[in-house]
Amino acid sequence: EVQLVESGGGLVKPGGSLRLSCAASGFTFSSYSMNWVRQAPGKGLEWVSYISSGSSFIYYGDSVKGRFTISRDNAKNSLYLQMNSLRAEDTAVYYCASDIYDTNGMDVWGQGTTVTVSS
Amino acid sequence: QSVLTQPPSASGTPGQRVTISCSGSSSTFGPNYVYWYQHLPGTAPKLLIYRNNQRPSGVPDRFSGSKSGTSASLAISGLRSEDEADYYCAIWDDSLSGRVFGGGTKLTVL
Numbered sequence: 001e002v003q004l005v006e007s008g009g010g011l012v013k014p015g016g017s018l019r020l021s022c023a024a025s026g027f028t029f030s031s032y033s034m035n036w037v038r039q040a041p042g043k044g045l046e047w048v049s050y051i052s053s054g055s056s057f058i059y060y061g062d063s064v065k066g067r068f069t070i071s072r073d074n075a076k077n078s079l080y081l082q083m084n085s086l087r088a089e090d091t092a093v094y095y096c097a098s099d100i101y102d103t104n105g106m107d108v109w110g111q112g113t114t115v116t117v118s119s
Numbered sequence: 120q121s122v123l124t125q126p127p128s129a130s131g132t133p134g135q136r137v138t139i140s141c142s143g144s145s146s147t148f149g150p151n152y153v154y155w156y157q158h159l160p161g162t163a164p165k166l167l168i169y170r171n172n173q174r175p176s177g178v179p180d181r182f183s184g185s186k187s188g189t190s191a192s193l194a195i196s197g198l199r200s201e202d203e204a205d206y207y208c209a210i211w212d213d214s215l216s217g218r219v220f221g222g223g224t225k226l227t228v229l
C-alpha cells in the first residue's frame with residue numbers, strides 16, 4: 001500500500017525550530033519528487049516546498065524562503081522539512097505529498113502533522 | 120491573496136450540477152496545466168483533476184475539468200452529500216518557480 005506518514009509536529013515558541021519528517025512506503029521513493037503543503041487554521045492550502053527525486057531541484061514558497069529547508073534521504077525513504085525562525089503564522093497542519101502516478105500533480109498525500117507556534 | 124481567484128462558496132442540491140471557477144492572469148495561466156483538489160477538513164487532500172481535464176484512477180466521472188484562456192472550471196454532476204468539501208485549483212507557476220493554490224471554494228450540498 002502506498003503511504004506517506006508525517007511526524008515531528010508539536011508546540012514551539014516563536015523563533016524556535018522544528019524538523020518534520022515524512023516516511024514513505026509502498027513505492028520507489030527515490031524515483032519521485034516530493035512536496036510539503038500546509039493549511040493554517042481557517043485558511044486554504046498553501047504550497048510550501050518542492051524537492052526533485054535526486055534533490056537537484058528545490059523550490060520554496062515566498063513565505064518560508066530563507067527559513068525552511070527541504071531535504072530527503074532516499075536510502076531511508078524519508079522526506080524532511082527543517083523549519084527555523086518559526087512565526088505564529090507558520091501554525092498549520094503540514095502535509096507531505098508526492099506525484100507517483102505521472103499526473104505532475106500531488107496525487108498521494110499524508111494525513112498531516114500539526115505545528116503550533118505560540119509562546 | 121492568491122494569483123488564482125476562486126469564489127469562496129458554492130452550493131447545490133443533491134443531483135444537481137455545480138461548477139467552480141478559477142481565474143488568473145494570462146501570465147499565470149498561460150500554458151500551465153490546472154489541477155483540482157478536494158479537501159475534507161481533517162483528512163488528506165485528494166487530487167481530482169490533473170492536466171486541466173484528466174481524472175486520476177478512482178475519481179468518478181461526475182467530476183470534470185476544463186480550461187479556456189485565463190480561467191478554468193471544475194464541474195460536479197449528480198451532486199451527492201459526500202461532495203461537500205473544500206475545492207482548490209492549483210498550477211505550477213514557472214515565474215514563481217512553485218506551485219500556487221487558489222483560495223479555495225467551500226461547496227455546500229443543501
